[in-house]
Amino acid sequence: MRILIVEDEQKLAEILSRSLRGEGFTVDVAATADDGYHLATSDNYDLIILDLLLPDQPGTDLLRRLRQQHLKVPVLVLTARGELETKVETFEAGADDYLTKPFALPELMVRVRALLRRGPAVREAILKLADLELDRLTRQVRRAGKRIELSPKEYALLEYLLLNPGRVLSRSMIIDRVWDQSFEGFTNIVDVYVRQLRRKIDEGFEPRLIRTVRGLGYAIDPDQLS
Numbered sequence: 001m002r003i004l005i006v007e008d009e010q011k012l013a014e015i016l017s018r019s020l021r022g023e024g025f026t027v028d029v030a031a032t033a034d035d036g037y038h039l040a041t042s043d044n045y046d047l048i049i050l051d052l053l054l055p056d057q058p059g060t061d062l063l064r065r066l067r068q069q070h071l072k073v074p075v076l077v078l079t080a081r082g083e084l085e086t087k088v089e090t091f092e093a094g095a096d097d098y099l100t101k102p103f104a105l106p107e108l109m110v111r112v113r114a115l116l117r118r119g120p121a122v123r124e125a126i127l128k129l130a131d132l133e134l135d136r137l138t139r140q141v142r143r144a145g146k147r148i149e150l151s152p153k154e155y156a157l158l159e160y161l162l163l164n165p166g167r168v169l170s171r172s173m174i175i176d177r178v179w180d181q182s183f184e185g186f187t188n189i190v191d192v193y194v195r196q197l198r199r200k201i202d203e204g205f206e207p208r209l210i211r212t213v214r215g216l217g218y219a220i221d222p223d224q225l226s
Contacts, residue, residue, distance in 0.1 A: 001046040001116060001136055002026045006036035006062065008055050016049065019105050024152060026177065033062040040066055044163060045073050047115055052079040060093045067094035074115040127162040129220060132201060132209060134162055143201050153178060154197050161220035170217040194218055
């Protein structure tokens, strides 16, 4: 699952992103409201962690902008302001939960998982294509009812493909999303993982789901077979 952190305190953002990645999440970080808005409206996130005191505009303004765009992604607000009036304003702007700084990381993780379980993203917790099924909450994958064991990177690659059925994803796009860092000059690592994933979810099954678009990348699509 993918989480966006909008936080201008670099040290806190690094701690949060490192902790969430350690739990298996893919994490993007924005330090301003404008950057947060751009990321939130250009990608599919399962959760946004939002600081209220941002350098370019209040977090509540960003939250209202996102809700005006009909984005229903759960939003967990972080702030040093604990006054009742601030909490009321934040919830009225569209927040789903509120955590006052300083906070303990275990409590943050509990709230994150609670929002992921009950939030709008749960409607897409089960990703299906043909007889392939991926459960984003339990991280289990099955094909024709058979349990398939995947490594964390294989799972993240399959999840990204299933979130974009029929869309051709370039190697650079996959590197950016699945590895969450730059592997410039080493995009052949994607080919290695696609081969491994094909062995697990395509070999012995029909139809074959992962196709190669020569010179462009990969797509998962039951109607156009490689």
